[in-house]
Amino acid sequence: xxxxxxxxxxxxxxxxxxxxxxxxxxxxxxxxxxxxxxxxxxxxxxxxxxxxxxxxxxxxxxxxxxxxxxxxxxxxxxxxxxxxxxxxxxxxxxxxxxxxxxxxxxxxxxxxx
Amino acid sequence: xxxxxxxxxxxxxxxxxxxxxxxxxxxxxxxxxxxxxxxxxxxxxxxxxxxxxxxxxxxxxxxxxxxxxxxxxxxxxxxxxxxxxxxxxxxxxxxxxxxxxxxxxxxxxxxxxx
Numbered sequence: 766x767x768x769x770x771x772x773x774x775x776x777x778x779x780x781x782x783x784x785x786x787x788x789x790x791x792x793x794x795x796x797x798x799x800x801x802x803x804x805x806x807x808x809x810x811x812x813x814x815x816x817x818x819x820x821x822x823x824x825x826x827x828x829x830x831x832x833x834x835x836x837x838x839x840x841x842x843x844x845x846x847x848x849x850x851x852x853x854x855x856x857x858x859x860x861x862x863x864x865x866x867x868x869x870x871x872x873x874x875x876x877x878x
Numbered sequence: 879x880x881x882x883x884x885x886x887x888x889x890x891x892x893x894x895x896x897x898x899x900x901x902x903x904x905x906x907x908x909x910x911x912x913x914x915x916x917x918x919x920x921x922x923x924x925x926x927x928x929x930x931x932x933x934x935x936x937x938x939x940x941x942x943x944x945x946x947x948x949x950x951x952x953x954x955x956x957x958x959x960x961x962x963x964x965x966x967x968x969x970x971x972x973x974x975x976x977x978x979x980x981x982x983x984x985x986x987x988x989x990x991x992x
Contacts, residue, residue, distance in 0.1 A: 769920075799980070808882075808969050808983035809921070852921070865911060865934065866981070868921040 767792045771853050771869035778843055778876050786838040786851055786872045794858030798836050799866060800829050801852040809852055812838075843876045850874070881905065882972050882984035883952075890990045891960050899955040899987045903972030910953045911981060912945060915967040927953060960991045 768791045778784055790798065797816050801809035813822045815831040822829050826847065828839040838851055850873045854866035881904035891897050903910050912924040923937040927947035935945070942960075947953040957964055967988050971981035 801983075806985075808884075808985045811980050811982060814980060854921075865923045865926055865937075866921075867923070868913075870918075870920040 767855060767857055767867045769853055769855055769867055769869035771851075771872050773872060774870070775873045776875070778840075778874070780844055780876055780878050781842045783839070783841045783843070785840070786853075786874070788836040788838070788853030788869055789834060790836070790853075790855045791834075792855050792857045792867070796856040796858045798831055799854045799856070800836070800838055801854065803850045803852055803871070812851075840874070843874075845876045845878055848874055848876045882907075882970060882982050884968075884970050884984035884987050886987060887985060888988050888990070890992060892992055893961060894959050897957040897960050897964070897989055899957075899968050899970075899989070900952040901955070901970030901972075901984060902952040903970075904982055907972035907974050907982075909973045909975065909981075910947050911971045911973075912953075912955050913969045913971065913983075915969060915986075917966070921969065924955075957989075960989075962991045965989055965991045 770789045772787045797814050799814050800812040802812055803809045813829040818833045820831050826841050830837045850871040852871045854868040856866055883902040885900050910927045913921045914924055915921050925938050925945045926934040930949050942958045944956045967986045969983050969986045971983045973981040
């Protein structure tokens with residue numbers, strides 16, 4: 766069975782203190798790994814898609830990387846507005862569900878001034 | 879994700895009533911997905927639809943839940959005879975044709991059963 770585990774569950778950083786969020790996955794063939802950001806009371810906002818080990822993508826202070834077993838979301842010099850829950854999801858190659866995603870429970874990030 | 883429109887944003891139903899949640903996908907998107915987010919749980923896939931077709935409903939509870947995406951109009955997630963355990967945030971996502979494209983989520987409908 767496909768599994769997605771995110772760690773830590775919660776992370777508190779001071780403004781400017783860089784860190785990484787982890788997403789470990791088990792899937793019988795990876796079609797894609799996705800990162801979303803979710804603010805309280807809102808829907809998930811798409812950040813990145815990674816398709817193969819070794820791939821990296823960047824957007825402002827965020828950088829996502831992928832290996833065969835896990836993905837990292839690196840946050841460089843975070844600001845308070847980066848506070849949110851970050852969700853990781855995988856899509857399996859053998860899925861009949863089109864784009865259906867298997868989500869982790871998320872990492873709740875708080876960045877304090 | 880502002881392009882995927884869900885309504886209502888908040889819905890309160892008494893036990894035993896019916897809940898109807900609507901989702902209008904982004905313009906040009908023909909694939910719709912419904913997810914449920916329970917408190918302290920991750921997003922869980924429920925159903926995948928294309929126009930007039932249910933492609934995969936493997937995540938839908940076997941009873942009381944149904945979904946449709948008619949040729950005209952929004953996709954509807956219908957929950958009959960709601961129970962307290964149905965209280966959750968229900969999110970709709972849409973994507974254009976093709977399986978390697980990103981899905982965009984709506985803001986969700988928060989259902990409270992009292």
